[in-house]
Amino acid sequence: MKLEHIGIAVENLEEAELLFEKLLGVASYKRENVESEGVTTSFFDCGNVKIELLAAANENSPIAKFVSKKGPGLHHLAFESKDIKSDLKDRKEKGFTLIHEEAKDGADNKKISFLHPKSTMGVLTEFCQDKFK
Numbered sequence: 001m002k003l004e005h006i007g008i009a010v011e012n013l014e015e016a017e018l019l020f021e022k023l024l025g026v027a028s029y030k031r032e033n034v035e036s037e038g039v040t041t042s043f044f045d046c047g048n049v050k051i052e053l054l055a056a057a058n059e060n061s062p063i064a065k066f067v068s069k070k071g072p073g074l075h076h077l078a079f080e081s082k083d084i085k086s087d088l089k090d091r092k093e094k095g096f097t098l099i100h101e102e103a104k105d106g107a108d109n110k111k112i113s114f115l116h117p118k119s120t121m122g123v124l125t126e127f128c129q130d131k132f133k
Contacts, residue, residue, distance in 0.1 A: 004080040004128055005043070005050035005108075009063050010072050013055035017042050020051060028053075032107045039063050041107040052078070052107070076114070078126035085128050088113055096120065103129065 004077025010016035017028050021044075028042045042052040054075055056064035066075060080113045084103045092098055097116035106112030110128040117124045 001079040001081070003049050003077060005052045006074070006125075007052045007076040007126070008073065009054050009055055009066050009070075009075040011055070011067055013040055013042055013053060016053045016055070016072075017106075020044055020053065024051070024113060030108065033057060034105075035105050036104065037062065037106070039107075043108055050108075061095045070103060076124035076126050078112075079126050081127040081129040084111055084113060084127050084129040091127075105131070 013031075021027050024044055024046060026044055026046070028044055028125075030041075030043045032041050033039075034041060034045075038057045040055045040057050042055075044053075054063050056067065058064065058101040063075070069099070087103070088098060088103065097119040099114040099116050100112075103111040103113045106128060109131050111131055112126055112128045115125040115127075
C-alpha cells in the first residue's frame with residue numbers, strides 16, 4: 001500500500017500553515033472543513049506523499065481532545081486504498097479493530113476509515129480511497 005498522507009494535529013492552523021510553508025517550500029493547496037469529524041484540514045503536496053494539518057473546529061472534536069491530551073504532533077498515517085470496503089473487511093478478519101465499520105466522507109475528496117491504534121501498536125491508521133473510483 002502507498003502512504004497517501006501524514007496527518008499532523010495542530011493548535012493553530014494559520015501558524016502551522018506558515019511554518020509548513022516555510023519548511024516545505026510550497027503553499028497549502030487546499031483548506032477544508034470536515035464537519036463530521038469537527039476538524040479543519042489543510043493539505044500540502046510534497047510529491048509522493050501529502051501532509052495534512054488538522055485543527056479542531058470545535059472544543060468537542062477528536063482533534064481537540066488529542067491536542068489537549070498529547071499536544072500537537074503526529075496524529076495518523078493514511079494509506080491509499082483501491083477498494084476500501086475490501087481492505088476494511090480484510091483487516092477486520094485479520095484481527096484489527098475498526099473505528100469505522102463503513103467508510104465515510106473525509107477531506108480531499110476521499111472516503112475514509114480508521115483502524116484503532118490499540119490494534120496497530122499505538123499508530124492511528126487511516127485507509128482512504130478517492131470518492132470517484
